[in-house]
Amino acid sequence: VLKDVSFSVSDCEIFTFIGPSGSGKTTILRLIDMLERPKSGKILIDGTNVTKIHDREKIRVRRRMSMVFQKPSPLRGTVYSNVAMGLQFRKVSADEISRRVSESLEMVGLGGYEERKALTLSGGEMQRVAIARAITTKPEVLLLDEPTANLDPGSTETIESMIGGLRDRLGITVILSTHDMVQGQRLADRIAVVIDGRIGQIYFKRDLLQANDTCSRPH
Numbered sequence: 001v002l003k004d005v006s007f008s009v010s011d012c013e014i015f016t017f018i019g020p021s022g023s024g025k026t027t028i029l030r031l032i033d034m035l036e037r038p039k040s041g042k043i044l045i046d047g048t049n050v051t052k053i054h055d056r057e058k059i060r061v062r063r064r065m066s067m068v069f070q071k072p073s074p075l076r077g078t079v080y081s082n083v084a085m086g087l088q089f090r091k092v093s094a095d096e097i098s099r100r101v102s103e104s105l106e107m108v109g110l111g112g113y114e115e116r117k118a119l120t121l122s123g124g125e126m127q128r129v130a131i132a133r134a135i136t137t138k139p140e141v142l143l144l145d146e147p148t149a150n151l152d153p154g155s156t157e158t159i160e161s162m163i164g165g166l167r168d169r170l171g172i173t174v175i176l177s178t179h180d181m182v183q184g185q186r187l188a189d190r191i192a193v194v195i196d197g198r199i200g201q202i203y204f205k206r207d208l209l210q211a212n213d214t215c216s217r218p219h
Contacts, residue, residue: 001027002038003197009175014167016184017177019194025177026070028194029143032175033067034058063090066134067143071150072126074118079110082118082129086137104136107169108162124155131159135166142166144176148183156183163187 002024009015017025030036031043034050042049050061075082080101087097105111108128118129127147134142144163148156164187167174178184184191193200
């Protein structure tokens with residue numbers, strides 16, 4: 001699927017892969033999240049080659065990341081139970097779960113939605129619940145696979161404006177994929193163009209838009 005792909009992502013950066021469907025964008029994200037194993041090469045996270053580590057260490061590293069897929073997959077039950085799931089697996093106390101779920105829902109503009117039935121929400125609201133579920137575990141890296149691909153323009157605008165705010169508020173690294181060049185230019189600090197399993201070019205947004213870097217940490 002991928003051929004001679006090489007790149008690096010800096011701390012607190014919004015790094016975007018842009019390319020048509022089938023170009024390999026999702027595969028790259030799944031490799032970073034260790035949902036797939038490369039047949040060759042290596043993936044380094046803070047200098048550790050995660051393609052060579054044992055399963056217990058892999059779990060520890062994966063818990064530093066969260067991934068949101070293109071199509072949200074809400075669980076039956078309330079919004080609260082959906083967002084709390086990752087914390088429950090980590091055996092976080094009930095009081096801490098309540099605090100962090102409420103905080104995450106506020107960040108995505110769904111404060112007060114805790115008792116709503118997740119399956120009754122709109123597509124945009126479901127995607128925001130998925131993002132809240134991802135950030136409530138306090139990841140260092142947030143992976144977003146075409147997070148607005150199936151949404152209406154209003155929901156797309158809401159999520160786009162939210163992504164930069166989450167990066168700045170939480171101090172996290174965001175890696176996302178999109179087929180929309182304009183969206184990539186709006187959101188990213190750097191953009192990698194993916195075509196037929198290869199990265200054709202990596203460039204800074206300011207090279208096109210002459211925009212200032214907004215990250216609070218040095219690259």
